[in-house]
Amino acid sequence: MAYSEKVIDHYNNPRNMGSFKKDEDGVGTGIVGAPECGDVMKLQIKVENETIVDAKFKTFGCGSAIASSSLATEWLKGKTVDEAGQIKNTEIVQELNLPPVKIHCSVLAEDAIKAALNDYKKKADTEDVPEEAATPA
Amino acid sequence: MKLPIYMDNHSTTPCDPRVVDAMLPYFTEKFGNSASRNHSFGWEAEEGVDQARKHIASLINADAKEIVFTSGATESDNLALKGVVEMYKEKGDHVITSSTEHRAVIDAAKSLEKKGVKVTYLPVDKDGRVDPDDVRKAITDKTILISIMLANNEIGTIHPIAEIGKIAKEKGVLFHCDATQGVGKIPVDVQELGVDLMAFTAHKIYGPKGIGALYVRRKAPRVRLAPMIDGGGHERGMRSGTLPVPLVVGFGKAIELCAKEMPEESVRTMALRDRLQDGIMGALEEVYLNGHETDRLPGNLNVSFAYVEGEALLMGVKEIALSSGSACTSATLEPSYVLRALGVGSDLAHSSIRFGVGRFTTPEEVEYTIDRMIKAVNHLREMSPLYEMAKEGIDLKTVQWAVH
Numbered sequence: 001m002a003y004s005e006k007v008i009d010h011y012n013n014p015r016n017m018g019s020f021k022k023d024e025d026g027v028g029t030g031i032v033g034a035p036e037c038g039d040v041m042k043l044q045i046k047v048e049n050e051t052i053v054d055a056k057f058k059t060f061g062c063g064s065a066i067a068s069s070s071l072a073t074e075w076l077k078g079k080t081v082d083e084a085g086q087i088k089n090t091e092i093v094q095e096l097n098l099p100p101v102k103i104h105c106s107v108l109a110e111d112a113i114k115a116a117l118n119d120y121k122k123k124a125d126t127e128d129v130p131e132e133a134a135t136p137a
Numbered sequence: 138m139k140l141p142i143y144m145d146n147h148s149t150t151p152c153d154p155r156v157v158d159a160m161l162p163y164f165t166e167k168f169g170n171s172a173s174r175n176h177s178f179g180w181e182a183e184e185g186v187d188q189a190r191k192h193i194a195s196l197i198n199a200d201a202k203e204i205v206f207t208s209g210a211t212e213s214d215n216l217a218l219k220g221v222v223e224m225y226k227e228k229g230d231h232v233i234t235s236s237t238e239h240r241a242v243i244d245a246a247k248s249l250e251k252k253g254v255k256v257t258y259l260p261v262d263k264d265g266r267v268d269p270d271d272v273r274k275a276i277t278d279k280t281i282l283i284s285i286m287l288a289n290n291e292i293g294t295i296h297p298i299a300e301i302g303k304i305a306k307e308k309g310v311l312f313h314c315d316a317t318q319g320v321g322k323i324p325v326d327v328q329e330l331g332v333d334l335m336a337f338t339a340h341k342i343y344g345p346k347g348i349g350a351l352y353v354r355r356k357a358p359r360v361r362l363a364p365m366i367d368g369g370g371h372e373r374g375m376r377s378g379t380l381p382v383p384l385v386v387g388f389g390k391a392i393e394l395c396a397k398e399m400p401e402e403s404v405r406t407m408a409l410r411d412r413l414q415d416g417i418m419g420a421l422e423e424v425y426l427n428g429h430e431t432d433r434l435p436g437n438l439n440v441s442f443a444y445v446e447g448e449a450l451l452m453g454v455k456e457i458a459l460s461s462g463s464a465c466t467s468a469t470l471e472p473s474y475v476l477r478a479l480g481v482g483s484d485l486a487h488s489s490i491r492f493g494v495g496r497f498t499t500p501e502e503v504e505y506t507i508d509r510m511i512k513a514v515n516h517l518r519e520m521s522p523l524y525e526m527a528k529e530g531i532d533l534k535t536v537q538w539a540v541h
Contacts, residue, residue, distance in 0.1 A: 003452065008452075011449070011452055011453070014520060017519075017520055019525065031522065032539055033538070033539070034538030034539060035483070035484035035487070035523060035533060035538065036482070036483035036484055036487075036538070037483075038446055038463060038472065038483075038484075038487035039446065040522055040523055040538070041522070042522035042525075058520055058521060058522040058525060059520060059521070059522065060444060060445065060446055060521045060522055060523045060524075061446050061449065062446055062448040062449050062452070062463070063448065063449050063452040065446075065449075066449060066520065
């Protein structure tokens with residue numbers, strides 16, 4: 001399958017690849033997917049004053065999965081926690097020109113963002129976490 | 138060394154230039170229909186076909202009359218299964234095959250099942266081999282056909298065909314063998330193997346695409362087949378249609394070259410394959426061989442690289458043509474059914490890569506591939522959360538994954 005240039009670029013030059021310590025203050029970690037399914041994404045955010053100041057990812061998966069998570073970290077930086085929750089998988093599909101068979105990679109990235117935000121909120125002990133966001137995908 | 142490198146010789150092979158040279162006159166000067174009996178154009182074409190048929194029969198120790206030309210191994214497999222089942226339906230309605238056969242056999246069997254035929258799909262052991270005892274146990278008085286491949290197209294494992302052939306003969310059941318990956322690469326003798334039908338094709342052995350053959354035994358027993366294509370009664374009535382003479386001639390030439398060069402070629406390709414295997418597995422941890430350690434096609438190497446996904450790996454070495462058992466390379470999103478049948482976990486099936494060393498593979502290409510694979514695997518492992526977790530001492534099997 002032919003990849004878009006943007007996917008290839010993220011694959012060759014992954015943005016923000018790496019890890020934060022999970023127990024660090026202000027860090028939210030989301031791990032989604034399963035090895036049996038061929039993709040696992042770990043996405044982490046570092047939040048200061050409700051703004052995401054840094055983000056990191058590690059991904060086991062195809063080129064599109066790697067690119068989706070790499071792109072997600074780029075988009076997360078500078079966003080408030082609320083804004084980050086608005087990122088939609090369809091935007092990732094559009095930005096990376098993902099073919100239909102790879103849409104699940106973008107869904108996984110959206111799930112990873114939600115899971116990281118959720119983990120952060122839980123740690124921050126925010127009381128108004130909506131019930132639905134409390135379950136990692 | 139030229140890029141890209143072709144290392145996917147199980148998929149197809151380039152035509153040997155000597156094959157192309159042999160074919161060329163049959164497009165223009167010797168263009169006749171080999172079935173034309175009344176003029177020299179037909180005779181000339183027929184002579185080309187006859188010679189090819191002889192070379193092909195001779196390589197597998199068959200008689201020239203036992204070779205039926207088809208469009209390729211897929212058609213040969215279909216003709217063997219469907220043709221036998223149709224012809225012998227009074228005798229029984231049970232077919233035995235294995236779970237790691239090529240789709241040409243599995244899907245033909247599935248199609249027969251829809252028509253009421255009973256099919257047994259035998260399991261394989263961890264190296265990918267069918268146990269002949271399982272074949273024996275599966276035979277009933279309704280069994281009319283056994284179909285087991287010679288060598289697997291993904292993992293290269295060679296099945297104990299001669300042993301199965303003996304059982305088939307003893308029980309009086311016809312035995313078909315899909316030998317697509319074996320003919321021309323390892324010695325194949327239909328008498329020794331005890332097969333009654335055998336499918337193979339030209340494009341896997343440096344011949345042209347679009348031409349294959351089905352060996353159909355004429356004596357002890359005389360196998361009869363219901364044709365799938367009706368028409369002028371070509372190929373002893375088993376496969377009508379004007380023969381593609383240039384392709385037939387190319388097929389014959391390809392076989393002739395294999396016959397002549399196999400002893401030297403199989404040693405050379407195996408040495409290159411072994412170097413590839415040692416180079417990769419010696420430099421990287423947690424690389425697992427899929428298939429049989431020794432009973433394997435000389436050019437085959439199939440390995441799983443733990444913690445990295447196969448398609449991502451292919452993307453990292455895109456100047457090298459390889460194949461992966463990862464789901465992402467297929468439309469179904471399911472990882473290789475062959476690897477799953479060996480008991481390889483889905484995670485490692487997703488991480489598998491198939492290398493196919495061939496006639497034109499050079500030592501330089503092998504060294505380059507080793508180097509690039511090591512770099513790409515390390516790059517992806519650094520990016521892999523699974524590798525990180527494993528390094529932290531977490532047992533990935535105990536993690537509660539959210540299976541999607």
